[in-house]
Amino acid sequence: MEIVIGIIGGLVVGAIIAVLAMRNAKNGSLREADSKIESARLEADQMIGDAQRTAETLKKEALLEAKEEIIQNKQAAEAEEKQRKRELRTLENRIMQREESLDRRNDALDKREHQLSSQAGQVEKRSRELDELIGKQTKELERISELTRDDAHRELLDKVRGEVTHEAATIIRDSEQRVKAECQKTAQRILSTAIQRCAADHTAEVTVTSVHIPSDDLKGRIIGREGRNIRTFEQVSGVNLVIDDTPETVVLSSFDPVRRETARVALENLIADGRIHPARIEEMYKKASELVQQRVREAGEQAAFDTGFHDLHPELVKTLGALRYRTSFGQNVLNHSVEVAELAGIMASELGLDPVPARRAGLLHDLGKAIDHEVDGPHAVIGADLARRYGEKPEIVHAIEAHHTDVEPNTVLDMLVMAADAISASRPGARRESFENYVKRLEQLEAIANAHEGVERTFAMQAGREVHVMVQPEKISDAEATVLAHDIAHQIEEEMEYPGQVRVVVIRESRAVDIAK
Missing domain, CATH: 1.20.5 (Single alpha-helices involved in coiled-coils or other helix-helix interfaces)
Structure with missing residues (x-):
């Protein structure tokens, strides 16, 4: 060109x-x-x-x-x-x-x-031959004894049942009387002293998963154009943000309580700021994460200070602080851990033992609940592994691992932590459950007792902590009543989950009625 x-x-x-x-x-x-x-x-x-x-x-x-x-x-x-x-x-x-x-x-x-x-054909043929042989032997035995098989079986069972029932009732009564005579007074004194001296906070806290917004108009801004704001928020925080028809409320959902709390703080700051867009979301979440991590560290340090321990590993302090945002049946796990530490230390002092290991094991016993959503296994085992990794003594680790009998408790320290944990969890007002679960638990208690032969009526009392079982006196003897109470208690232990303990009372009354004319 x-x-x-x-x-x-x-x-x-x-x-x-x-x-x-x-x-x-x-x-x-x-x-x-x-x-x-x-x-x-x-x-x-x-x-x-x-x-x-x-x-x-x-x-x-x-x-x-x-x-x-x-x-x-x-x-x-x-x-x-x-x-x-x-x-x-x-x-x-x-x-x-x-x-x-x-x-x-x-x-x-x-x-x-x-x-x-x-081979199946051969086994079936052999089985038929054995059945025929057993039938011939049974007929011959019936002819010799002049009793049918059912009669002999019934007679033998009646004889054995009578002997075993009487012996079992005798053993149970003797054991209960001996244990009560030796332990009841001492145990009552120690437990009452520990509970009276424990001054832990009894207020039950719940981790907040819903966030209040000033008006429903904000829901559209939180979602953003083509959902970009809510998508960015979920990607940054790792928490599901649920926006439904509930007025002036949005819900945060996550298995990680610390992450959920961070998302809650970030969302509230975004709502207060008013500028909601992807870049602002990332900035606010970063600030909220730093704030929550600071709160976690402070909560762990405060718990360690309150129980008198200043040599805990920093990672254990951080993990302990994360329990501030974890609840169990409505009971704050960090407050529960401090309470268990105090109870275990008091009981150890009453028994003439060193209270320091008891308080330390009590403080760390639920450590695994802070990370049990990330690691598979029981929280007692997870907490024991974590304590072992950061240099805790073997007796402390074993007490943590044994407080729910995931391993066999074999020391006094193990039993002290188990007892303190049970006291803190079962005292009135410590935990709460929904009304539906409460009713289901009472119905299950009554159903277990009513399923036993000779039971006439059952009443769950004392908020499910006591079961009164009325039996028919002509079918259940005094010895059998003792065995029945033991069997019902054992079945409740095997089939149900409940805080504290359930007392089973079997009542057998004989009445003679006549009319004077």
Whole structure:
């Protein structure tokens, strides 16, 4: 294009020169003017010829470059096609090998099935022969003893049941009387002293999962255009943000209580600030995370200070502080841990033992609840592993691991932590449960007792902590009443979950009624 423009420019210059020459011809000779015009024309022709030759050269070079590019692209396409063919061939070989392996496995399974079928036939035949032989022996025994099989079975069971019931009742009564005589007074004194001296906070706290908003108009701003705000919030926080028809309320959902608390603080700050967009969400969540982590550390340090421990590992202090946002049946786990530490220390002092290990084990006994949503297993085992990792003594670790009998408790320290944990959890007002769960628990208590033979009526009393079982005196004797109470208590332990303990009282009354006329 530049060459053509140059040619046109040359022609224009030539024309201008010719015009000038014609104007000057008035003062010169016509021959001189013609000579100049001819010279300009020759110069213009030469320039046109040079331009045409240059254009041809550029055209040939462009064609050569295009051909080379086409050849390169063709070679690349052929190489890619060869690579794909090799991959397909490898994949086909793998599939053929897999099919051959499956065929061999099917053949082996068919042979095994055939063998099992033949063995099953032999076993069935042998079983029939044994049944026939047992039947013959049973008939012969019935003929000799002059008793049928059912009669002999019933007579033997009645005899054994009577002997066992009487012996079991005697053993249970003797054991209860001996244990009560030895332990009741001492245990009552120690527990009452520990409870009276424990000054832990008894207020039950619940981790907040709902956030109040000034108006429902904010829900649209929280969601954002095409959901970008709520999507950013969930990606940054790792917490599900549920926005439904509940007036002036949004709900945060997460298994991690610390993460849920961080999201709550961030959302409340965003609502108060009014500027809700992805960049602001990330900024607010970062600030909220720093604030919550600071609160966690402060809560752990305060709990350690309140119980008199200043040498806990920083990671244990941080994990302990996370229990501030964990609840169990409405009871704050951090407050519960401090309370258990105080109770265990008081009971250890009353028994003449060193209270420091008892308080330390009591403080750390529920450590695993801070991370049990991240690690599989019982929280007692998780907490013991964490304490062991950060250098706690073996007796402290074992007390943590044994407080729910995940391992066998075998020391006085283990029993002190278990007792303090049970006292803190079962005292009035410590925990709460929904009305529906409460009613279901009472109904299950009564159903377990009513399922036993000879039970007439059952009443769950004292908020489910005591069960009164009325029995029929003509079917249940005094000895059998003792065994029945033991069996019902054992069944409740096996089938139900409940705070504290349940007392089972079996009542047997005999009444004689007559009328004077």
